Amino acid sequence: MALDDQASLLLVTHVSIRQGPYGPEVDEQTAAGIEQWCQHFDRVTFYGVESQANAISGGSASWVRTDEGLLGARARLVILPHAYTPRKMIRHYGAVRNELRQAVATHRHLCFTLGSIIGDWPTIAALEAIEQRRRYAAWIDRVEPFVIRNKLARAPLKRLLAEMVMPFTQAAIRYVLRKSTVALLQGGDSFAYYARSASDPHCTYDTHTRCTEQISASALLRKQDRALAREPLKIVYVGRVAGMKGPFDWLACLARLHTQGIAFQACWIGDGPDLPALKAQVSRAGLNHVIDFPGFEGRRTHLLDRLQESDLLLFCHKTPESARCLIEALVSGCPIIGYDTAYPRGLTQTYGGGLFAPGHSIEKLADHVARLHHDRQALCQLMEAAALSGTLYNEDAVYAHRAALMRRG
Missing domain, CATH: 3.40.50.2000 (Glycogen Phosphorylase B;)
Known part of the structure; x- marks a missing residue:
């Protein structure tokens, strides 16, 4: 040989x-x-x-x-x-x-x-x-x-x-x-x-994002204008509905926001073993009208479009991992809000674009989202920072x- x-x-x-x-x-x-x-x-x-x-x-x-x-x-x-x-x-x-x-x-x-x-x-x-x-x-x-x-x-x-x-x-x-x-x-x-x-x-x-998929200045401006118009927050997550992704923490955070009277429309794009249980819990909580589960989406352009249209990506990862959806969100000018670990901190350490809750705290995570809901100027600044961070990854x-x-x- x-x-x-x-x-x-x-x-x-x-x-x-x-x-x-x-x-x-x-x-x-x-x-x-x-x-x-x-x-x-x-x-x-x-x-x-x-x-x-x-x-x-x-x-x-x-x-x-x-x-x-x-x-x-x-x-x-x-x-x-x-x-x-x-x-x-x-x-x-x-x-x-x-x-x-x-x-x-x-x-x-x-x-x-x-x-x-x-x-x-x-x-x-x-x-x-x-x-x-x-x-x-x-x-x-x-x-x-x-x-x-x-x-x-x-x-x-x-x-x-x-x-x-x-x-x-x-x-x-x-x-x-x-x-x-x-x-x-x-x-x-x-x-x-x-x-x-x-x-x-x-x-x-x-x-696997390309330079050509980076959110344009005009698309970012439209997103910021919509946020400043104080429309309901568009919250998204992309990934498997499985324990390590923290789907029930994600739901608990949204339920907390709902009880605070914060208007939002949320969706989890993906499938997985915990999807039936998560849907059932959403129904029991009476949140079907504000949380959607469109299922698996294999078309990258459609995923990136959804991220560009969203105000923030909410994640509750229970294990240290390097989820690509966080990079895809930044490329789409979509701030990443979730549990604090070295991975998301590293992605945003140069230009920003994220807010992170220590100790897997649902309460602190909900507080971050609530603050962005009330301070739309801060949300717009975070969108711009996210887009800048996204330019680092292609x-x-x-x-x-x-x-x-x-x-x-």
């Missing part, structure tokens, strides 16, 4: 891939990302995990073919087994390790998206790179222990077992980080949690930055 002379890139990730009628398929945003990598590397091999959705239908992702255009010419997608239990991982370990051994040996640049240990093929790829004494980039996009604890909050036995295993899995992740040439830590939360374990850590961002810039770092790996 000889190392090629091309600028080839091996990416081993946790992204879901399904087998479609014309070959492997990924979600629309992943396809856009791989296409970006193809612009920076001669050849890209992208490993993901077998999707648990039906191969032709099911789920709310916008699946994209990968056999055409730049993807078809430069990228090769490989589906690894879904093995997030010890039994499944043991069953597939030997074959996957052999597959990754060959891939590591034959690619010039290596990058692995780390998660945990069980079913975590990127970490296995990193261990293989260490054994072969190869340089590699380690990529982390969320703080996994917090995600696991939130996911198992209502399953005490599973939570106990996870807590027992977590010190060992996190020790392995930090070992792989220490051995990496460069660490790509997505957003302030991941950077704050893992930077000390890496020899060369960098705070990076992930977005797809070409963030991928060029990460590609340059990957070449050091």
